[in-house]
Amino acid sequence: MSKRTSGRVALTVTLLLCLVGPPVAGEKISFWDTQRKGANCFNVEPGEAWFAAAHALGVDWVRLAYAKWKGQGRDFLMGDADHFQGVVPQDLAKLVEVLDWAHKYDIKVVIAPLGLPGNRWIQNNDNRRDLRLWNDKVYWQQSAAFWREMAAGLKDHPAVCAYNILNEPTPEMETGLVEHGDVSRYEAWYRKHRGTAHDLPAFYETVIAAIRQVDSQTPIMLDAGWYAQPGAFVYWPAIRDDKVLYAFHMYEPYAFTNHQNFRREEPYVYPGRIPYAEKEVNWDKRQMEQYLSPFFAWADSREIPINRLVCGEFGCYRRNPGAAAYLADVIGVLNERGLHWAFYSFREDGWDGYDYELGTEGLGAAYWQAKEAGRTPPLVRRDNPLFDVIKSQFSPRATADRVTRRDGEP
Numbered sequence: 001m002s003k004r005t006s007g008r009v010a011l012t013v014t015l016l017l018c019l020v021g022p023p024v025a026g027e028k029i030s031f032w033d034t035q036r037k038g039a040n041c042f043n044v045e046p047g048e049a050w051f052a053a054a055h056a057l058g059v060d061w062v063r064l065a066y067a068k069w070k071g072q073g074r075d076f077l078m079g080d081a082d083h084f085q086g087v088v089p090q091d092l093a094k095l096v097e098v099l100d101w102a103h104k105y106d107i108k109v110v111i112a113p114l115g116l117p118g119n120r121w122i123q124n125n126d127n128r129r130d131l132r133l134w135n136d137k138v139y140w141q142q143s144a145a146f147w148r149e150m151a152a153g154l155k156d157h158p159a160v161c162a163y164n165i166l167n168e169p170t171p172e173m174e175t176g177l178v179e180h181g182d183v184s185r186y187e188a189w190y191r192k193h194r195g196t197a198h199d200l201p202a203f204y205e206t207v208i209a210a211i212r213q214v215d216s217q218t219p220i221m222l223d224a225g226w227y228a229q230p231g232a233f234v235y236w237p238a239i240r241d242d243k244v245l246y247a248f249h250m251y252e253p254y255a256f257t258n259h260q261n262f263r264r265e266e267p268y269v270y271p272g273r274i275p276y277a278e279k280e281v282n283w284d285k286r287q288m289e290q291y292l293s294p295f296f297a298w299a300d301s302r303e304i305p306i307n308r309l310v311c312g313e314f315g316c317y318r319r320n321p322g323a324a325a326y327l328a329d330v331i332g333v334l335n336e337r338g339l340h341w342a343f344y345s346f347r348e349d350g351w352d353g354y355d356y357e358l359g360t361e362g363l364g365a366a367y368w369q370a371k372e373a374g375r376t377p378p379l380v381r382r383d384n385p386l387f388d389v390i391k392s393q394f395s396p397r398a399t400a401d402r403v404t405r406r407d408g409e410p
Helices: 003-020 028-033 048-057 089-104 138-154 185-193 200-212 285-301 323-337 365-372 385-391
Strands: 037-041 061-064 108-111 160-164 220-223 244-250 272-276 279-283 309-314 340-343
Touching (some): 037 048, 048 089, 061 340, 089 108, 089 138, 138 200, 220 309, 244 285, 285 323, 309 323, 323 340, 323 385
Parallel strands (some): 037 061, 037 340, 061 108, 108 160, 160 220, 220 244, 244 309, 309 340
């Protein structure tokens, strides 16, 4: 490590120790011992009001992505995903400010990068996939260094309940492995790629080892491959760390859940016959259970308890026919198993498509005319049958002037 980089690390750690305060007592993993229900926050501009609203709804935890935030360099926190030199102190201070809001409103946070060194998020990369992380292990080492610094700075913050190393990794991309199909397809693929830069469990163990050099307590959340598909776990060994959470995302059948479905001449309806893996499948709650069954069988075979399994994202474009039934069935399957979960998304400020408080109707011509004129018209959020599916899962909390304080604060 260069003297310049070492100096930045020292500055970062010093800054965060001043901002964060004393360590939090107790085992952080205990937060996950009972089922937790939360939301995703992928906002362009984080604000305290978001956490106040999430607190009022009754959200336990939030999966926080920061890739859209404006930083000192091209890539927030990383500075430059092409050549990581150290975590940017000013960006880290901004993240800590947001974490302080979360703590104020008694909401736990999972830090969820959408990109890492050598793997810039597609929306920050001119809509081009960046697969260097899965082709050159030099970026493994840069990613490990990034997370070592992050953990050193964030480990004592009372809001942080897990590090989600990377959102929806795709080490299988451009290797000949189809994205959807029978989970048995992974066996031969892993035999071929084990030990290479495509080896996702080995990558995670590299990063975990770096984190544990500075932080032995914070749980670590691991997304499966192929965009966090649940079936993509089936070839994994159990990771050698007793504070690991295994996470998948649920947007299947994607032909139904995505926003393009609404634009079809005859949109797919849930429940109903919807394409998946080049076949027409009758999708309903029973089919969801079947789709998830290889994941649960894998967890059982590795003796991984239910309270270490997470559905980190699930959702559906709010205007698709049957969206409420879809969300209800996903939640039903997860609750019956007792998994932790976080819906996507709550009050996103960049796009309305998964903002269930807006209901199933369009925003109207006046809204879009105002947007085209450069104004930011308010969104009219209200209770409605679609949002009721989500809202019914939470216990509202008082919105009085209660402020959660850190240990040792007056």
